[in-house]
Amino acid sequence: MPSRGKKRARGALKAAKEPDLKVPKSEIPKAGEEPAPVKMSGKRNAGKTSARETGTGVEQEGNQKTYTHWLMKSEPESRLEKGVDVKFGIEDLKAQPNQTACWDGVRNYQARNFLRDMKVGQKAFFYHSNCKEPGVAGIIKVVKEAYPDHTQFEKKDPHYDSSSSKENPKWWMVDVKFVRMTQRFIPLAELKRHHQAHKTSGGPLKDMALFTRQRLSVQPLTVEEFEFVLSLEEEKPH
DNA sequence: GCCAACGTTGGC
DNA sequence: GCCAACGTTGGC
Secondary structure, three states: OOOOOOOOOOOOEEOOOOOOOOOOOOOOOOOOOOOOOOOOOOOHHOOOOOOOOOOOOEEEEEOOOOOOOEEEEEEEOOOOOOOOOOOOHHHHHHOOOHHHHEEOOOHHHHHHHHHHHHHOOOOOEEOOOOOOOOOEEEEEEEEEEEEEEHHHEEEEEEEEOOOOOOOOOOOEEEEEEEEEEEEEEEEHHHHHHHHHHHHHOOOOOOOOHHHHOOOOOOEEEOHHHHHHHHHHOOOOOO
C-alpha cells in the first residue's frame, strides 16, 4: 500500500524521492520481534514446493522457496482511514514523479516478509482491491529493496505503530515503478474461474495465493502463475 | 452495507 | 499455550 503524500492505499506508498542508502535487509529479525510466523497450510503446497515456501522471516534459513514474481494490492477508490484517504490506484502510481512510489503501510508480518524478499528488477502485478472492479490492472517492478517504512513513526499516519522504534523498525517497504498497464484489465472474477477450473485440472492457478491466502496484501506468484495471468491479456474478456 | 475469512490480542 | 473476542480485509 503505497501512499503518496497523504493518500495511500493499503499497502501503498508515497513518492520515493530520497536516495537513501539501503538498509541491509540481510540482517535477520531477531527472534521475538514478531508474532509467530504463520504456517501456510501445508497441503496446498503439495508437490514440489518445499515446506516453508512462504518464508516468514524467522525461518529465513535457506530452505524456503525463492520467489521472483509478486502481486501487490492497493485500493483505487477513496476510503478514509483515520481521516486519511488511502486511495492509491495504478493511475496514482503513474502520476508520481518518475512513476515511482514507496509501498508503505503494510502491517501484516507475512506480507512484510515478502516485501523483504523482493529484489530490484522483479515484477509484480498491481492489483486493485476493495473496489467496484477488483483485479489486475498493470505491471510494476521493484526499484529499491526493503527499507524501514517511515509511516510507522508518524503519529498522524493511519499506519502509525507506537510499538515500533527507529532502532528496531518493525515495518518495511520497497519502492516500485510503473511498468505498464496490462493490455486489458483482468478481473478477479475471471481469475477465480480459472482458479476453480485449475483445482480440478491441475492448471497453473490451482494454488494461487490470491485465493488460498485471501487477505494477504503482498503475495508471491510462481513463474507459471505470473505467465498464465499475463497470457490472459490477449484473450477476450469473458 | 453485509459478512466471511482470518490475523491479533489478551484473559486465564 | 489455548481460545474467545475483537478488528481488519476485501469480495459481493
